[in-house]
Amino acid sequence: MIRLIDVTRTFHMGDQAVYALNNINLQIAAGEYVSIMGPSGSGKSTLLNLIGLLDKPDSGLYELDDKAITDLSETEQARIRREKIGFVFQSFHLIPRLTAAENIELPLILSGMPSAQRQQRVANALQAFELSARAHHRPAELSGGQRQRVAIARATIMQPSVILADEPTGNLDHQIGAEVMLLLENLHHSGTTLIVVTHDRELGARAHRQIGMRDGKILTDQHDTD
Amino acid sequence: MTLIDTLQASLKTVVSYRIRSLLIILAMALGVAAVIVLTALGDGARRYVIKQFSSIGTNLLVVLPGRAETSGAFLGSVLGQTPRDLTLKDAQLLGRLPQVRRYAPLNVGAAELSAANRLREVTVLGSTANLIPIRHMKLAQGGFLTQGSERGAQIVLGAKIAQEFFPRSQVVGQRVRLGDSRFLVSGVLASQGESMGFNTDEIVIIPIDYAQAMFNTTSLFRILVEANSPGEIESAKKAILETLRQSHDGEEDSTVITQDAILSTFDRILNALTLAVAGIAAISLIVAGILVMNVMLVAVSQRTSEIGLLKAIGATSTDIRRLFFAEAVWLSLVGALLGFVLGQFGSLLLRLAYPQLPAWAPAWASIAGIVVALVTGILASMLPASKAARLDAVQALGKK
Numbered sequence: 314m315i316r317l318i319d320v321t322r323t324f325h326m327g328d329q330a331v332y333a334l335n336n337i338n339l340q341i342a343a344g345e346y347v348s349i350m351g352p353s354g355s356g357k358s359t360l361l362n363l364i365g366l367l368d369k370p371d372s373g374l375y376e377l378d379d380k381a382i383t384d385l386s387e388t389e390q391a392r393i394r395r396e397k398i399g400f401v402f403q404s405f406h407l408i409p410r411l412t413a414a415e416n417i418e419l420p421l422i423l424s425g426m427p428s429a430q431r432q433q434r435v436a437n438a439l440q441a442f443e444l445s446a447r448a449h450h451r452p453a454e455l456s457g458g459q460r461q462r463v464a465i466a467r468a469t470i471m472q473p474s475v476i477l478a479d480e481p482t483g484n485l486d487h488q489i490g491a492e493v494m495l496l497l498e499n500l501h502h503s504g505t506t507l508i509v510v511t512h513d514r515e516l517g518a519r520a521h522r523q524i525g526m527r528d529g530k531i532l533t534d535q536h537d538t539d
Numbered sequence: 540m541t542l543i544d545t546l547q548a549s550l551k552t553v554v555s556y557r558i559r560s561l562l563i564i565l566a567m568a569l570g571v572a573a574v575i576v577l578t579a580l581g582d583g584a585r586r587y588v589i590k591q592f593s594s595i596g597t598n599l600l601v602v603l604p605g606r607a608e609t610s611g612a613f614l615g616s617v618l619g620q621t622p623r624d625l626t627l628k629d630a631q632l633l634g635r636l637p638q639v640r641r642y643a644p645l646n647v648g649a650a651e652l653s654a655a656n657r658l659r660e661v662t663v664l665g666s667t668a669n670l671i672p673i674r675h676m677k678l679a680q681g682g683f684l685t686q687g688s689e690r691g692a693q694i695v696l697g698a699k700i701a702q703e704f705f706p707r708s709q710v711v712g713q714r715v716r717l718g719d720s721r722f723l724v725s726g727v728l729a730s731q732g733e734s735m736g737f738n739t740d741e742i743v744i745i746p747i748d749y750a751q752a753m754f755n756t757t758s759l760f761r762i763l764v765e766a767n768s769p770g771e772i773e774s775a776k777k778a779i780l781e782t783l784r785q786s787h788d789g790e791e792d793s794t795v796i797t798q799d800a801i802l803s804t805f806d807r808i809l810n811a812l813t814l815a816v817a818g819i820a821a822i823s824l825i826v827a828g829i830l831v832m833n834v835m836l837v838a839v840s841q842r843t844s845e846i847g848l849l850k851a852i853g854a855t856s857t858d859i860r861r862l863f864f865a866e867a868v869w870l871s872l873v874g875a876l877l878g879f880v881l882g883q884f885g886s887l888l889l890r891l892a893y894p895q896l897p898a899w900a901p902a903w904a905s906i907a908g909i910v911v912a913l914v915t916g917i918l919a920s921m922l923p924a925s926k927a928a929r930l931d932a933v934q935a936l937g938k939k
Contacts, residue, residue, distance in 0.1 A: 359933075367851055367932040388855045395853020406848040406936065410555035420852045422544045467852065 315341040315364055315475070315506070320373030322359055322529075333359040334370070335529035341508065341522075343378075343474065346501045348520035349510045356529040357510045358479060364508065365398050365477045366390045378474075395424055399468030399505075401497070403480035405460045407452040407467075413459075414439060414448040417466045424471065438466040442496070458489035465496055475506040482516060494519065540858045549865035553873075556838075560870060563827075563834055567874020567912050568881055570824035574908035575882025575900040577820045579889060581813030583898035588805050590897075592798065596673055598640075598769055599798035600776060602633070602762040602783070623787045624758030627747065632782050638766050638775035643670040645761040646750040652743060654704050654715035661700060662742045663717065665750020671695075673765050676739060681711040681726030684746060692749060694722035698730035699740035717745065718753050772797050817904055821911055827874070828915025835867055835923035839930075846927050847935025856928040863924035864917070871916025875909040882908065 322334040333356045341347055349357045362368040363375065366382060375382045377393065385393070400406075407416045414435050421431040439445045442462045452460055461481065468476060478497060482490030494516065501507040511517050525533035540548075553560045604625045630644040646665035651658055664670070668684040671677075683695045694715060701710045701724075713724045722745060731739045751757060766775040776795045783793040839846070846859055882900060889898035 362933050365851065367936070388857070391850070391853050391855040391858075394851065398853075400851045402848075402936070406844065406851075408845055408848070410552070419849070422548065423540050423849070423852065423854050423858060425541050425544070428544075471853075 314343050314376075314378055315339070316374075316376040316379075317363075317370075318374040318376075320363065320370040320375060322356075322363060322368065322370050332356075332529040334363065337373070337529075337531060339524070339531065341506065343506055344501070344504050346498070346507045346519075346521045347509070347524060348517035348522070349508065349524045349526060350512060350514065350517040351526035351532075352512060354528075355526040357526050359529075360526070361477050361479055361508065361510045364475070365400060366394050395420060396471055397474050399471070399473040399476045401461070401464055401468050401476065401478040401481045403483035405452070405464045405484070407460055407463055409452050412449045412451055413444055413455065413463045416452070416463055417470055419467060420471045434470060438470050442466045456489075457485050458492060461485060461489075461493050462496065465493070465500075469500060469505075473505065475508065476500055478507070478509045480511055480513075481509065482511075482513070490516075540854070540861070545858070545861050545865050546869075549862050550869055552862075552866055553869045559834060563831055563870045564874040564877060566827040566830050567824070567871055567916065568878035570820070570827040571875050571878025571908040571912050572881035572885055573820040573823050574817055574911075575879065575905055576885035576889065577816040578813055578904035579882070579886035579898040579900035580896075581809065581816050582901050582904070583889070583896040585806065585809035585813060586897045587895060588809060589802060592802050592805065594675055596675055596763070596765065596798060598766040598772055599673065600764040600766060600772065600779065601796045601798075602629075602764060602779060603760075603794050603796070604758065605792060605794060623790060623792050625762055625783075625793065626757060626759060627751075629783060629786055630759060630762045632786055633762060633764055633779055636775065636778045636782060638771040638778055640765045640767045641669045641673060642765070643667050643673050643763045644747050644759045645670065645763055646747060646754060646756070647760050648750065648754045650718040650753060652700065652704070652715060652717050654713060657704050659700075659703070661697075661717075663750060663753070664742055664744045665747045665753075666744060667747055670744065670763065673763050677729035677731070678726045679729040681724070683726050683744060685725075690746070690748075691725070692720065692722050693725035693746065695726040695728060695744040696724060697728050697738075697740045697742045699738075700743060701727040717743065720749060720753065722749075769799070772799055813901075813904075817907070821908075824908070824911050824915055827912065828919040831867055831870060831916050832919035832923060834870075835863060835920050836926070838866070839863065839923050839927045842927075843930060843935045843938040846930050847932050847938070850930075850932035851936060859930075860924045860928035863927045864920050867916050867920030867924070868913070871913050874916070875912035878912065879905055879909055 317337050317339040320334055320337040321332065324331045324333050337360065349360060351357045359368060363370060370383065377397065382390065382393065417438050418431055418435045421434060439448050442465065444459065444462055444466065447455055447459055452463070455463065476497065481497060482493055485493060497507055497509070498519070509516065509520060517523055521537045523533070523535045524531055602625065604623070627644055630642055633639060634642045643666045648663045649660055650663050652661045671683055678695070679698065684691070684693055694717060696710065704715070705713060710724055710727050715722050715724060728739055764775065764779060766772045776797055779795050780791065780793065784791050849859055882905065886898050886900050889896065
C-alpha cells in the first residue's frame with residue numbers, strides 16, 4: 314500500500330523554483346497495476362523516484378505499507394529499497410563488467426545473503442527468465458531484450474512487493490517491448506504492485522489504472538472496470 | 540553487504556580495469572621498491588663502513604700528539620710552544636696501565652726498498668710485535684720480532700710487495716735493503732686488501748728503533764692501545780690522558796680517539812643518511828597516493844550511473860563508501876607487496892653487483908614502506924569514496 318499525502322517536490326533552476334510535484338495526493342493499493350503518463354517534465358519520473366525512495370519530498374507525507382518513510386534514516390531507506398522495491402529502467406542500468414548472473418546477484422549481495430543461497434536463487438531466476446544460456450555473458454554480448462530480462466530478474470530477485478518501471482520498453486523495438494511487458498504483467502499477476510511510467514499511450518492503456526500528469530499535478534486518474 | 544563480499548566485489552572491479560589497475564599498482568610498487576632499495580643501499584654503506592672500522596682492531600684507542608680541541612687562548616699558543624711529542628717512554632708508561640692489554644708505538648714514513656735487482660718506494664711502518672695483533676693483521680708466513688729476536692733487523696713485507704720482489708722464491712729469510720739499512724725478511728703479511736683507504740698489501744713493517752733511526756726522529760706518530768674490554772675503554776682513555784699529562788709536566792697536549800667513538804659517529808651519520816634517502820623515496824609514495832586519489836576520483840565519475848544503480852537496488856552510502864575504499868586498499872596492498880618483492884630483488888642485484896656491500900634493507904624500512912603505501916592509499920581513497928557515497932541517486936542514475 315502506497316500513500317502520498319500533500320507531497321511537493323521542488324527543483325531549483327537558477328533562481329527559479331520548478332514544481333516537479335505539486336501537492337500530490339495518491340493512494341495505490343497492494344497488487345495494483347498502474348501506469349503514469351504525461352509529457353516530459355510533467356513530474357512522472359520524479360513521482361516514481363519518490364515512491365522508490367530515491368528522492369525525498371520537500372513537504373508532505375509518504376507512507377509505504379502504513380509506515381511513514383520520510384523520516385527514516387538513509388540506511389533504513391536503503392533497506393526498504395532493497396527488500397520491497399524493484400526498479401526497471403529504460404536504459405537497463407546493468408553493470409558492464411559483470412556477467413548477467415552477477416548483475417542479477419547484486420541485490421542479494423547487498424542484502425548480505427550467504428553465497429551458496431545466492432547461487433541457488435540466481436540459478437532459479439536465470440531459468441525463470443530464460444537466461445540460463447546467457448548467464449556468463451556480459452551485457453555487451455546480450456541483445457536489448459535479454460538485457461531488460463536481466464534487469465527485471467535483478468529487480469525481482471529479492472521478491473519485492475512493488476516493481477517500478479521507468480519507460481521499460483523505451484529502448485526496445487515493438488515486439489521485444491511487448492514481450493518485456495508480458496513479463497512485467499506476469500509479475501503483477503503473481504501479486505506484485507506494478508507501476509509503469511511511460512509516455513506511450515498504448516503501453517499505458519494496458520494498465521488497470523491510468524494516471525495522467527502535467528506540470529507536477531495529477532490531471533486524470535482512471536480505473537478500468539473489469 | 541558483508542565484508543568478504545565487499546572485498547570480492549572490489550577485487551573484481553580492480554581486475555576488470557586491468558590497465559588502469561596495473562599502472563597504479565606499478566606506481567605504488569616503484570615507490571615501495573625505491574624506499575627498500577635506497578635504505579638497503581644506505582644501510583649497506585653503513586654496515587660496510589662499520590665493518591671496515593671494526594676490522595682495524597678491537598677496543599682500540601689511538602693516542603696522537605697535540606690536542607684536537609682547544610678552547611680560548613691556551614697557554615701554548617701564547618708562548619709559542621708546540622705540543623710535546625709522544626715518545627717511546629710515553630708508550631711504555633701507557634703499557635703499564637691496568638686497563639691496557641697491549642700497546643704498539645707507531646711511526647710512518649717512506650723509503651726505498653731494494654732487493655733482487657728491484658727497487659721501489661714503500662710505506663714503512665715502524666712498530667713492535669704487538670702491532671700485528673692490535674691491528675688485526677695476519678701473517679701469511681714467518682713472524683715479526685718473535686720472542687728471542689726482539690732486537691733483530693727484521694722486516695715484514697706486505698703481500699703485494701713480497702710477490703713483486705720475490706715472485707718465485709721463498710720470501711722469509713731473504714735479505715733486503717731499506718733506505719741505507721739491511722733487513723732480514725721475517726714474515727709476509729696475508730693479503731687483506733684495502734682497509735680504511737690504507738692498503739696493507741703495499742707496506743713494510745720494521746722495528747720501531749730502526750724506523751726512528753731511519754727517519755731521524757725520537758717522536759712517535761701514534762700509539763695504538765688495546766683496552767682489556769669494551770667496558771674499560773673509557774677508563775683507559777682517562778688513565779692514558781692522565782699518564783701523559785704527568786709525563787708532559789702537567790700539559791694536556793695529547794689526544795685519545797677511541798674506536799668506539801668513531802664507530803658510533805659513523806653509525807649515526809650513516810643512519811641519518813639512510814633515513815634521509817628513505818624519506819626522499821617516501822615522497823614517491825605520497826605521489827603514488829595522489830595518483831590513487833586521482834584515479835579513484837575518475838572512477839567515481841566514470842561509474843556515477845553505476846553508483847546510482849547500486850543505491851536504487853538498496854546499497855547504503857556505507858556500502859558504496861566501503862566498495863571504493865576496498866578498491867583503493869586492494870590497489871595499494873598489491874602495489875605495496877609487489878614493491879616489497881621488487882625492492883628485495885633490487886637489493887639482491889645490488890649485493891650481486893657489489894659483493895662487499897651488505898645491501899640488506901633493514902626490516903623497519905620494508906615495514907615502513909609497506910605501511911606508508913597502505914596509509915597513503917587509504918587516505919587518498921577517503922575523499923573519492925565519500926564523494927561516491929554522497930552522490931544523489933536520481934542524478935547519478937541520469938548520468939550516462
